[in-house]
Amino acid sequence: MKVLVTGGLGFIGSHTVVALQEKGYDVVIIDNLSNSVISVLDGITRITGIRPEFEAIDLRDKPVVIDFFDRHKDIGGIIHFAASKAVNESVHKPLLYYENNIGTLVYLLQQMQEKGIENFIFSSSCTVYGEPDSLPITESAPVKPAFSPYGNTKQIGEEIIRDTSKAYPEFKSIALRYFNPIGAHPSGHIGELPLGVPQNLVPFVTQTAAGIREVLSVFGDDYPTPDGTAIRDYIHVVDLAESHVVALERLFDNKQKSNFEIFNIGTGRGSSVMEIIKTFEKVNGVKLNYKIVGRREGDVTAVWADTSLAEKELGWKARLTMEDALRDAWHWQQKISAKKNV
Numbered sequence: 001m002k003v004l005v006t007g008g009l010g011f012i013g014s015h016t017v018v019a020l021q022e023k024g025y026d027v028v029i030i031d032n033l034s035n036s037v038i039s040v041l042d043g044i045t046r047i048t049g050i051r052p053e054f055e056a057i058d059l060r061d062k063p064v065v066i067d068f069f070d071r072h073k074d075i076g077g078i079i080h081f082a083a084s085k086a087v088n089e090s091v092h093k094p095l096l097y098y099e100n101n102i103g104t105l106v107y108l109l110q111q112m113q114e115k116g117i118e119n120f121i122f123s124s125s126c127t128v129y130g131e132p133d134s135l136p137i138t139e140s141a142p143v144k145p146a147f148s149p150y151g152n153t154k155q156i157g158e159e160i161i162r163d164t165s166k167a168y169p170e171f172k173s174i175a176l177r178y179f180n181p182i183g184a185h186p187s188g189h190i191g192e193l194p195l196g197v198p199q200n201l202v203p204f205v206t207q208t209a210a211g212i213r214e215v216l217s218v219f220g221d222d223y224p225t226p227d228g229t230a231i232r233d234y235i236h237v238v239d240l241a242e243s244h245v246v247a248l249e250r251l252f253d254n255k256q257k258s259n260f261e262i263f264n265i266g267t268g269r270g271s272s273v274m275e276i277i278k279t280f281e282k283v284n285g286v287k288l289n290y291k292i293v294g295r296r297e298g299d300v301t302a303v304w305a306d307t308s309l310a311e312k313e314l315g316w317k318a319r320l321t322m323e324d325a326l327r328d329a330w331h332w333q334q335k336i337s338a339k340k341n342v
Helices: 011-022 040-048 062-071 087-092 094-115 149-167 201-209 237-252 273-284 308-313 322-341
Strands: 002-006 026-030 053-055 075-080 119-125 172-178 180-182 216-219 234-236 260-265 290-293
Touching (some): 002 011, 011 026, 011 237, 062 094, 075 094, 075 237, 094 149, 119 149, 119 237, 172 237, 180 237, 180 322, 201 216, 201 322, 234 237
Parallel strands (some): 002 026, 002 075, 026 053, 075 119, 119 172, 172 260, 180 234, 216 290
16 A cells, blocks of 8 residues: 655654554655755665655645646555744734645545545644643644644634535545644654754753754743643653554545544643753653743643544554653653754
């Protein structure tokens, strides 16, 4: 079975490609390299011993997308990661986000209908829940008005897939609403590689520890939480990657309860920003230079998942710890820092 992974050289995409190849799937990757680098292919190859097929394609270019599917007639399923993902950037560049995250999804779904490809996994996000009414968050929690154009594209994306599923009963899809992926492959061959200033906490932590960033800013210590800092559900990217493989196999095995399903993918545990900092220092023996600054616009107080539905229906449960993730993230940072210094 050949699986197409769009955005397959990105952080989550590359780890999912590894998980697919380790399960015996043939993988073809599409990535426009706008937020990734081609050398990730080498890392995937070192881990699995297999170099996946790769095409540098921008999914916004509809004729090129059509040509790709005309040439690849043996694709059995698609895992769709390719999207712009920086919340703050989306506020300032909303049209870029709507074009890149919505237009490309439509082009993919059109080709799936035309070519008879039935199995689709969508990379969604817990951002669709906004500031939750209660915790932990279940899949039945209301979808709130989005805080950002990025969040809105995930909501709209789910709606497009839901409508497509209603119109085409043979089309099978799962949206995975995941929480905060962190860590890296334990081999140190692939990991999170932000271009420019990191948008996520843990790469900023590791770059501060490595001396690349002078200071780590903690956005707010006056939240109504035990230590005053915001709480998130941080999941190891290797666990997250494996959930995509399990979800895809659910489609292949026709085990769905409906032809569009949604699952939360997290650990079921919330951790504060300060807890991340202190745990990183403890497991890696490194002190971090951090300072408290004002809250960041759009940040919610606390979010963590109820993962019981994924455990029951997918048979999937996060198995790696926050300590594992922070140790692996630091190992990855040390390796890429060493390469730059060679």
